[in-house]
Amino acid sequence: MTNSTQISYFMFAAYFDTGLFKHLCFLIVMFLYMLILCSNLLLIVVICVNRSLHEPMYMFLCSLFVNELYGSTGLFPFLLLQILSDIHTVSASACFLQIFCVYSYGSVELLNLAVISYDRYLAICYPLQYNTRMTYEKVALFIVLIWLVVFLVNFFTLPLIVPLQLCGNIINKVYCDNHSVVKLACSDTTVINIYGLIVSAFSVFGPLTLICYTYIKILKVCFSGSKQTRQKAVSTCTPHLASLLNFSFGAFFEIVQSRFNMTGVPNMLRIFLSLYFLTCPPLFNPVIYGLKLSKIRVTCKNLILNVGC
Template sequence: MGENYTFTFHFNLTLFVKIGSFRYPAFVLCLLMFAFIVSANIIILLVISQERTLHEPMYMFIALLSVNALYGSTGFFPRFLMDLLSDTHLISRPACFTQIYIIYTYASYEMTILSIMAFDRYVAVCQPLHYHNKMTRKKVCILSAFAWIMPAFSVAACLYLAIRLPLCGNKILKVFCAAWSVAKLSCASTLILHIATLFVGVVTVFLPLIYVLYTYCRIIIVCSKMSSEFKSKVFQTCLPHIISLVSYCLAAFCDFMLNRIDVKKLNPYLAVILSLEMVLIPPVLNPLLYGLTLPEIRKHIFRMIPWLKKHTLEQKMTYHT
């Protein structure tokens, strides 16, 4: 340890200072988005849980995405909203590492869930006659457990290494705690942490991504030999998953690049927007995609919300007249 080593009881999130008076409209906007994320994902969960016709693997995995959105959002937004209105932006050491764990497990869960959804679509399209034999309730439970347990332990291992680092400062140029930002404050070598983080990234992000791309290559090959009606049906069920995957990859790429460039050279508003993409885009986009694109879910949502059904009928009547 160097002689400048100090035990840090608090971290200072310095990027809040740079956004100035923008924090007030940002608070209102983020509060509305948080309210939408919670309500939209709860509606998806209620529809899937109450309708027995939706107790199928595809819809159960969609429910997992909604649970993950609620987990990540409720673990991030309350603290973030308080910081937006606060004049001081100190976060305690335990709270900082707790926030890191929630955000990183949330991001890992998102990718592992998308990968088991890709497996479900692969079996449904490429092996339809064996679908019910392969996607049993036991298999769904095993896949779901795998999607949750593996990231939980792998992220915890990296967090343990980060907690043990001796630090020579407490200023984090972000609006929330991040493992890479804490590692930059270390007085000692972070090689082991980098190796562990790289391993976790490969296991929870890159390998699942490669598998998803493989499954879609197989799906495309099968669809190329089928009728237009078959292609249309596959496209309808796979499109939301593809958009979810692309939006996740873009958000993850922005977060990855933001951690490896000098944020001081960026416009502070742009830096804040880029850093929030991971916790904003998937939780907002997924319920819209699956709730409005998939007919079975959309039908039951309209039944749950009578005014929405009435408004849709009025629009159709106006259009026809």
């Protein structure tokens, strides 16, 4: 039985030899990372410099795009190094840091989406009271609380993982995650399992309950409201729903492939499923909101044209 403090590194068993295609894989992953960085940074700049976009919904979107940068940066540089390396290992400290980044990214993402759904609920169901119910002070408080609480909750997860007695150091994935490390434990994991259930209730079931409640209310207003109300709901809620479904599918894939035996599934598919929620939301969210929300679309177009001139 080996104590985790004595393990200096972890090995990744999911990588395979790509041979001559190693550098091609590196270039593809690098291109995706650059695309994520540029698209999310563009929308952050657009929202920050344009005063007409200094509204609650766009401020929450700005927080969402910052989280996309944070989550992808916690994965892609590490992934690029592993692709070029012949020995796929990571130090224990770097592994725990990545666990913190991955889980805090996921929690912030879902909480951001929940707050955006609440904002849309107020805008559609209480349009006359919206400005008094969703003030700039409340927006700032929501954003600060999302990041602060998530970081504190995930920070206290690490002291529960690090002391675990591990019987191995092989992780059957391409990056570090909490469940893979806990599965290596030979010691009692009751405390961390209970803590994990509490954190899940806070970061998953809480936001999903709020999202379901707000959309039930929005649908009621749409069915009983005017055509203009329905058009407003569709135009502002469609990108949010697309973003929510995209992230939810990725999180579901990650849970399934982590918790269940996937040995019958091809290795490439397993890698894709495990990376989906860390790559597809940061990649597609700027496109979804950039194309669907006219204010962002027009501002982006004007910004690009001005830079070109």
